[in-house]
Amino acid sequence: MRIPLIAGNWKMYKTIAETEQFFREFLPLVADSTHCEIAIAPPFTAITKAVKAARGSRVAISGQDVYWEKQGAFTGQVAAPMLAEAGCRFTIIGHSERRQYFAETDDTVNKKIRAALAAGLESIVCIGELLEQREAGQTEAVLRRQVDGGMAGLTAEQLTRIIIAYEPVWAIGTGRTATPDMAEEAHRFIRALAATRFGKEAAAGLRILYGGSVKPDNIKGLMAQPDIDGGLVGGASLDPRGFATIVNF
Numbered sequence: 622m623r624i625p626l627i628a629g630n631w632k633m634y635k636t637i638a639e640t641e642q643f644f645r646e647f648l649p650l651v652a653d654s655t656h657c658e659i660a661i662a663p664p665f666t667a668i669t670k671a672v673k674a675a676r677g678s679r680v681a682i683s684g685q686d687v688y689w690e691k692q693g694a695f696t697g698q699v700a701a702p703m704l705a706e707a708g709c710r711f712t713i714i715g716h717s718e719r720r721q722y723f724a725e726t727d728d729t730v731n732k733k734i735r736a737a738l739a740a741g742l743e744s745i746v747c748i749g750e751l752l753e754q755r756e757a758g759q760t761e762a763v764l765r766r767q768v769d770g771g772m773a774g775l776t777a778e779q780l781t782r783i784i785i786a787y788e789p790v791w792a793i794g795t796g797r798t799a800t801p802d803m804a805e806e807a808h809r810f811i812r813a814l815a816a817t818r819f820g821k822e823a824a825a826g827l828r829i830l831y832g833g834s835v836k837p838d839n840i841k842g843l844m845a846q847p848d849i850d851g852g853l854v855g856g857a858s859l860d861p862r863g864f865a866t867i868v869n870f
């Protein structure tokens with residue numbers, strides 16, 4: 622049984638004060654939401670406040686990115702043990718915006734997953750094709766390359782602490798969601814791929830989230846698909862009411 626996970630990725634939004642305000646409004650709305658796990662990934666500066674605000678609730682906190690070294694002269698980076706110490710349970714890795722603007726590659730994704738595992742964090746690993754890749758019929762090849770590169774050398778046991786987020790890049794922040802059928806097709810492909818790499822049992826337990834313009838009015842259709850195990854929500858996670866509606870799909 623895969624427990625659904627609805628995760629909010631705040632990207633570079635919300636101050637510490639806004640984070641506090643969000644939790645004040647959001648927590649009562651999801652107090653009885655035992656049907657799924659809930660996570661929020663605030664900016665680094667607001668993580669400590671979010672952890673404190675969410676204490677005693679069912680909401681877990683996530684980093685948006687992590688660096689693979691434990692410490693050192695790496696200006697601007699944050700290490701996995703630092704996220705763990707701050708109270709994070711998860712970290713997002715390989716988001717398409719990191720790939721697009723900050724030179725993230727499947728190789729750096731792999732290093733970051735290993736660092737997260739070593740620090741006891743669960744990874745939400747993002748993969749997904751560009752519009753031109755989909756139109757050229759390359760979606761499966763892209764997903765295969767990202768899974769094989771990002772997860773290279775990992776064991777089936779380690780896969781239990783990894784969540785994949787399928788996020789077609791053309792659907793992120795565009796208001797253009799993949800239809801539930803399109804998303805399901807990609808999720809089914811990813812699960813079948815995971816089965817060939819990690820075994821059937823590991824693949825059956827792997828949670829695969831959909832991301833890309835998830836909104837209160839499309840989450841239900843997505844969650845009705847057998848291989849969609851939750852959502853990674855950007856823009857719509859910023860509003861406590863809207864995000865609670867998504868959580869309570």
Ligand code: PGA
Nearest residue numbers: 793794833834854855856
């Ligand atoms: P969006 O972002 O929901 O705003 O499309 C999703 C994501 O980037 O994780």
